[in-house]
Structures are given as C-alpha cells and as structure tokens.
Amino acid sequence: MTAVQPKGASTAGADAGALLRLDDVTVRFGARAALDTVGLDVAEHEIVCVLGPSGSGKSTLLRAVAGLQGLDGGRIVLGGRDQGGVPAHKRGVGLMFQDHQLFPQRDVAGNVAFGLRMHGASRAEQALGVAELLDLVGLPGAQKRAVSSLSGGEQQRVALARALAPRPRLLMLDEPLGQLDRSLRERLVAELRELFGELGTTVLAVTHDQGEAFALADRVVVMRDGRIAQSGTPLEVWRNPADEFVARFLGFDNVVDATVTGEAADTVWGKVPVPDGTRQGACRLLVRPAGVRLVGAREGLACVVTARTFRGTHVAVRLEPPGGPRLEAACALRDAPAVGETVGVAFDSGDVVVLG
Ligand SMILES: Nc1ncnc2c1ncn2[C@@H]1O[C@H](COP(=O)(O)OP(=O)(O)OP(=O)(O)O)[C@@H](O)[C@H]1O
Numbered sequence: 001m002t003a004v005q006p007k008g009a010s011t012a013g014a015d016a017g018a019l020l021r022l023d024d025v026t027v028r029f030g031a032r033a034a035l036d037t038v039g040l041d042v043a044e045h046e047i048v049c050v051l052g053p054s055g056s057g058k059s060t061l062l063r064a065v066a067g068l069q070g071l072d073g074g075r076i077v078l079g080g081r082d083q084g085g086v087p088a089h090k091r092g093v094g095l096m097f098q099d100h101q102l103f104p105q106r107d108v109a110g111n112v113a114f115g116l117r118m119h120g121a122s123r124a125e126q127a128l129g130v131a132e133l134l135d136l137v138g139l140p141g142a143q144k145r146a147v148s149s150l151s152g153g154e155q156q157r158v159a160l161a162r163a164l165a166p167r168p169r170l171l172m173l174d175e176p177l178g179q180l181d182r183s184l185r186e187r188l189v190a191e192l193r194e195l196f197g198e199l200g201t202t203v204l205a206v207t208h209d210q211g212e213a214f215a216l217a218d219r220v221v222v223m224r225d226g227r228i229a230q231s232g233t234p235l236e237v238w239r240n241p242a243d244e245f246v247a248r249f250l251g252f253d254n255v256v257d258a259t260v261t262g263e264a265a266d267t268v269w270g271k272v273p274v275p276d277g278t279r280q281g282a283c284r285l286l287v288r289p290a291g292v293r294l295v296g297a298r299e300g301l302a303c304v305v306t307a308r309t310f311r312g313t314h315v316a317v318r319l320e321p322p323g324g325p326r327l328e329a330a331c332a333l334r335d336a337p338a339v340g341e342t343v344g345v346a347f348d349s350g351d352v353v354v355l356g
Helices: 058-066 108-118 123-136 152-164 182-199 210-216 234-239 244-249
Strands: 018-029 032-043 047-051 073-078 093-096 170-174 203-207 219-224 227-232 255-261 264-267 270-273 281-287 292-295 301-310 315-320 327-331 342-347 352-355
Touching: 018 058, 032 058, 032 073, 032 227, 047 058, 047 210, 058 073, 058 093, 058 170, 058 203, 093 152, 108 123, 108 152, 123 152, 152 170, 152 182, 182 210, 203 210, 210 234, 219 234, 219 244, 227 234, 227 244, 244 255, 244 281, 244 352, 255 352, 264 281, 292 327
Parallel strands: 047 203, 047 219, 093 170, 170 203
Antiparallel strands: 018 032, 018 073, 219 227, 255 264, 255 281, 264 270, 281 352, 292 342, 301 315, 301 342, 315 327
C-alpha cells in the first residue's frame, strides 16, 4: 500500500515509508497518563513489538490505534490520514487479542469467513478466501471442524486467519501467543515471522514476553509508565539497553555504581574493563552474564557459588561476592562450578555497558 501524502507534504525524510505514525499520543485515565506523549513510526512491512511490564500502556496503545480508545492529546496517522474521528471499523486494521475470541457456535470456516462477509464478499469468494487462509496458517482442510475440537495452538491459527481475512493494512496482535505453552509459542513465532514476511504484512504486536518480541520483531519498543524507554532492533536493544530499567526488564541484573577512569571502572566488584571510548566519570554499569568469566579461585574477585540454573544453552551461575551485589555468570554446562564452591571472577569489556 502506498501512503497517501497530504497535499504539499514532503515525502523526504526517514519516515517517508511510515504506514503508521503516532505523534505525542496521550491517553489519561483520571490523573494518570496510560500513554504520555508517545511518538512512534511503523514502516510498511515492518514488524514492531511493543514490550513492557504490566500496566506500562501496551494495550492502551493498540486500542488507541484501533480506534477503541479516544485520545487526550496528539494524533494518529495511518496511511497518511489523520485518524481523529475515524471510527474503528473504518480504520482498516486487523486485531487479534490474547483470548482470541472465536465464535464457539461456528465452525472454523464460519469464523474465518466472518471478516470476509463483513467486507461484502460473495459466498464463492468467501469459500476461496477461507481455503487460502487456512492453507496459509497451516490448517488446510479444517473448514468444517468445530472450534471446541481444536487445540490452543490451532485456535490461535484460526484467530490469525480470521484477522488476516480482510487483508488489513495493519495487523495488531495483543499478546498473540499469551496462553500457549513455551515450545508451541516458539514454533508459532517462527512461523508467524515467515508468514508476515511472505505476505508483506505490517504488524504492531504487544507482549510482555521478551523472548517472543525478540524472535518476532524487526524492531522492539520497550515501554515504561506510558512512555517509550527504548526503541531499536532486537540486537541493538539487547546489546545496548538504554538504561537500568530496560536492562533489568531484559533480565540483566549485574548492575552496579561505577566510576570510569581511563579504560576501567572502579566498582565494589573491583576494576571492570570498559569498552573503548567510554565516557569518563560516575555511571551505572551493566555486565552481561556472558562477560562474567570464571577464573581460578586465587585470581580475580573471589565469589561463592550460591545457585545454578540450567537454561538450555548454558547454565546461569549465581555468585556472591564479598560485600557487593550478587553477580550472574553464563557458563557452558561442562564448566559450571558446583554450589558452595569458591571461584574467581574476571570481566570482559565486550559485555560491559554503561547505562544512561
Ligand atoms: N479503562 C481503563 N480505566 C482506567 N484505567 C485504565 C483503563 N485501561 C487501562 N488503565 C490503566 O492504564 C494503565 C495502562 O494499562 P494497559 O492495559 O495499557 O497496560 P498494559 O501494558 O497493556 O498491561 P498488561 O500487560 O497488564 O495488559 C494501567 O495503569 C491501567 O490500570
């Protein structure tokens, strides 16, 4: 779809391809701002995942874009058109909610055809559309099945087919895989990404699950208290969390006060090497677990191992240094020390991040 530009509007600039634009969007409930001057662009064909803790404003953001929630300030522009006053059903966005709300009395075909019927498709068009969509979501031939006979993952696929049926210019997903077990989620996330890529669908999804967001998204947006704390590719956000809130939200807890002098920082854990070009002076410092290296007990910082957690690809080892905050190290299974052992710890500058 080509974004319609208002007369005289410039097409130059980084946002020329934005299908969706939020300018200073504000939504208040009483004195509290659920969205506080939020600015966000979503480009055509982009998959953006909004992440954040409970109550940070994710669902309100989706509801505002969908037209289900009025604004107290700012504007939402979709396909070049200000959506102020445009009712939800005229916005051309598809919505899929966590509890997928299928019609239990209708079969699979009846559910998927719903969106097509609403758009005035003939019976023949509906049948063709339903068959195509079911193929697309990996449920070929499921037309006549009762919704109640489907597994959670299958219901999720039907809900997705229904949301895709009217070919929305923007598909919005609210915790799309929230109720499914982890292995199914991981599989479906990979499939969804592939499917959206093939269809060229523009997607705005919200989730509180960072694994899901990082696997699905071209770009992740981390929210905190109705504001955007950070926006970037999964790799950018993972490598350089903007601040301590984002770092801790991503599960990084090795954060400490530091004073950078030259190529190292003084901390309660001793000297920690910092990347080249790090700003000098006082800061908060993050050491990713991969940068906490175990060395001989007499070298480095002596720590006692207090817990080990198997994480599939590695073991998370919890370490208690004398007097300082706890540390977590990521170790290969064969290298992981036993609980109660005393080990030495050294730090790798490649996994050290100065937080804003
Ligand atoms: N209809 C409403 N009336 C009053 N307050 C509301 C309403 N909807 C949301 N809120 C408040 O706005 C804030 C943001 O809520 P929102 O549902 O957008 O958060 P969320 O990030 O989606 O949370 P969750 O992950 O728990 O779904 C919360 O403090 C919530 O209590």
